[in-house]
Amino acid sequence: MAVARMRNTKGENATEIEKKIKRGNALRQGSTWRGYRGLLALLLVAACVCTLAVWLYMSYLDSDITQTLVSQGELVSPQPRVFNIQCSEDYENYKRYPGCTPQRCGRAVTDSVVTREEAQVLRRLAERGLALAGSEGGASILDLHSGALSMGKQFVNIYRYFGDQIRDVITQEDLQLYRDVRGRIQAVIAETFGLNPTLMYLTKPTFFSRINSTAAKTQHDEYWHPHIDKVTYGSFDYTSLLYLSDYGSDFSGGRFVFMDSNGNQTVEPRTGRVSFFSSGSENLHRVEKVTWGTRYAITVSFTCDPAHGISDPALP
Ligand SMILES: *[C@@H]1O[C@H](CO)[C@@H](O)[C@H](O)[C@H]1NC(C)=O
Ligand SMILES: *[C@@H]1O[C@H](CO)[C@@H](O)[C@H](O)[C@H]1NC(C)=O
Numbered sequence: 001m002a003v004a005r006m007r008n009t010k011g012e013n014a015t016e017i018e019k020k021i022k023r024g025n026a027l028r029q030g031s032t033w034r035g036y037r038g039l040l041a042l043l044l045v046a047a048c049v050c051t052l053a054v055w056l057y058m059s060y061l062d063s064d065i066t067q068t069l070v071s072q073g074e075l076v077s078p079q080p081r082v083f084n085i086q087c088s089e090d091y092e093n094y095k096r097y098p099g100c101t102p103q104r105c106g107r108a109v110t111d112s113v114v115t116r117e118e119a120q121v122l123r124r125l126a127e128r129g130l131a132l133a134g135s136e137g138g139a140s141i142l143d144l145h146s147g148a149l150s151m152g153k154q155f156v157n158i159y160r161y162f163g164d165q166i167r168d169v170i171t172q173e174d175l176q177l178y179r180d181v182r183g184r185i186q187a188v189i190a191e192t193f194g195l196n197p198t199l200m201y202l203t204k205p206t207f208f209s210r211i212n213s214t215a216a217k218t219q220h221d222e223y224w225h226p227h228i229d230k231v232t233y234g235s236f237d238y239t240s241l242l243y244l245s246d247y248g249s250d251f252s253g254g255r256f257v258f259m260d261s262n263g264n265q266t267v268e269p270r271t272g273r274v275s276f277f278s279s280g281s282e283n284l285h286r287v288e289k290v291t292w293g294t295r296y297a298i299t300v301s302f303t304c305d306p307a308h309g310i311s312d313p314a315l316p
Helices: 002-062 089-093 116-131 163-168 172-193
Strands: 066-070 081-085 105-110 139-142 148-152 154-157 201-211 238-243 251-253 256-260 263-267 274-278 285-287 290-293 295-303
Touching: 066 081, 066 105, 105 172, 116 139, 116 148, 116 172, 116 201, 116 238, 116 295, 172 201, 172 238, 172 274, 172 295
Parallel strands: 066 263
Antiparallel strands: 081 105, 105 274, 139 148, 139 201, 148 154, 201 295, 238 274, 238 295, 251 290, 256 263, 256 285
């Protein structure tokens, strides 16, 4: 009996111990499993972070690297903001004019050469002039020097086409302001690049442009293609733009984009803002498509070659 009891007790004890062992094993397995789960979660998080990083990097490589050089809201005054760039070799294919031919190249922006009020007067002149005709879409231009005005798919000469009536649209005061502004732009370019302003000549085309979101119907009204002014117009040495409307409130899109191999830089138009740059391939650029509203600007171009100089506009 005692033996049996003992065996029994032993048996009981044995099952107790087995249970304990099993429980222990189960607990141990459980905690290993919990350990695995923790590791798995950690791995999952790590994988997610990696995927996100790769995705961010890919989209960074993929997307435009676009930096805003000058935004619409800032006021660049009194000194121009200047970015120097190494000159391209484009100028070497042309005769050199000491005191004018670019030795220093770059791009610059200033808001202190033309006042907002002056720009508004010029904008009203552009509105009146371009209201006489205009292209069928894309950019419309008005060149007061040659008299060229977009009309449908062609151009007309406003001085011939409208005769004396053009005096109702363009006044002597308007032309005086235009000359004045041209002179001030010439002076700031000369000062910035260390030139003699009397050795710089206004050249063609120098013109008003009006752009809205209607698609261009002809190639010459397509303004958004990347280009190099010195390649397009051999005579150009310095190009400037005077903006007559505001990015963001008068129109959207239409930012000026300098395209560099390592990224793009934009200038946001602001009424009265002047941006200017050396015309060679160091300043490859384009204008973004306008998405709504109307963008007005004047392109004022300069050459160092007196043979390509043009005079200020005058009424016939
Ligand atoms: C610059 O912009 C153009 C389009 O305007 C784009 O095709 C090009 O990838 C951009 N360059 C860089 C480096 O972001
Ligand atoms: C844009 O200008 C053209 C003339 O160049 C005009 O026919 C068209 O209606 C204008 N579009 C808008 C959306 O204002």
